[in-house]
Amino acid sequence: MQRLVARAPAKVNLTLRILRRRPDGFHDLASIVAFAGACDVVTLEPDAPLGLAVAGPSAAAAGPDADNLILRAADAFARHVPGARLGRFTLTKRLPVAAGIGGGSSDAAAALRLLAQINDIALDDPRLHAAAREVGADVPVCLDPQARIMEGIGERLSEPLGLAPLFAVLVNCRVPVPTADVFRTLGLRAGEDLAGLPHEAPMSTGRAAVMRHLALHGNDLEPPAETVAPEITRVKAMLAQEPEVRLVRMSGSGATVFALTDDCRAAAQVARRVAAAEPGWWVRPTVLR
Incomplete structure (x- = not known):
């Protein structure tokens, strides 16, 4: 199978309301989230040994490849889908790091979309969303990158809002x-x-x-x-x-x-x-x- 490619668009919080700090230390929030044309790019070589290479203008700031959220996403996917096909990822890192636009979360979500594709799993499959929640609070909203309202710690998502561009x-x-x-x-x-x-x-x-x-x-x-x-x-x-x-x-x-x-x-x-x-x-x- 040829390499598969997915965009990982920047996530932009149009609004961000912090409602409270919960007793467990997490913060409940509410946010209107939209997605930009600016993006990273994630590719997958199916069935190759699981791994990751990072390139692009922001690669040096992305940190060690072994700590990247893409590999954490693949590990979570494999736990929720036993026997799943995996592969080797390449991340072209264009977005700035630690920048408030969910670059790492969007990268992980793009990786999960690619894994879902090669395993014939729908984007609304509960196993996919469970894996996304394990990786990070912003990953679920990035799975299907359309403008939505995100609530809780990121686990509650509205239907797409259909905002004008x-x-x-x-x-x-x-x-x-x-x-x-x-x-x-x-x-x-x-x-x-x-x-x-x-x-x-x-x-x-x-x-x-x-x-x-x-x-x-x-x-x-x-x-x-x-x-x-x-x-x-x-x-x-x-x-x-x-x-x-x-x-x-x-x-x-x-x-x-x-x-x-x-x-x-x-x-x-x-x-x-x-x-x-x-x-x-x-x-x-x-x-x-």
Whole structure:
């Protein structure tokens, strides 16, 4: 069988509400999640010895191959599907690492999709979702990358929202932001709720309605992330001054920031100017769906 290929798109938290810290230490959240055109690429050589090679511009930052979530996903899949066909993976790592856009989770989900394909397993198979949950909280939503509401610690997913495409620029200033540090700075005690607006789905999935909704519902992790990595504040300020930009927000626990524009041409113009001003940053115009 020839090699199989899957995209692993960046996961963008359009909103992120932290509801509470549970007694077990995990945080309950609610988030509208969308997926970008910017992506990593995962390939699978079926039935070859299980293994992983990592290449691409962000490969060096991805850490030891043996610790990669793709191999953890394959191990989890093999436990839930005894006798499953496996294979050798290659990851072309394009997305920045520890960036708040779920790159590692999306890579793992792409690997699970490929394994499901060669084993004739449907994407809604409970075994596939059980394996995804074992690997990480963000992996289940990345299995079928469409805009959804994600709740709990990531295990409760809505049906696809069918959002209108959103034109965006993703900017990462190359400062890794460990998620644990951000939650530590948020500082909730076990059992404590975080005050804020209730999290809701947009009234309509049209672009104008979604933009109005996003203006009211932000990301509760932005303040602690900006404390951990003050460079995020500078990225936000730079994007906010661009005339084509309609909304600026951080994704996940940072440090990636996204700016929304009216169309793809405006997004490309903003991306060109930011990349010219900061050539060391990762900057991508894209569409969120």
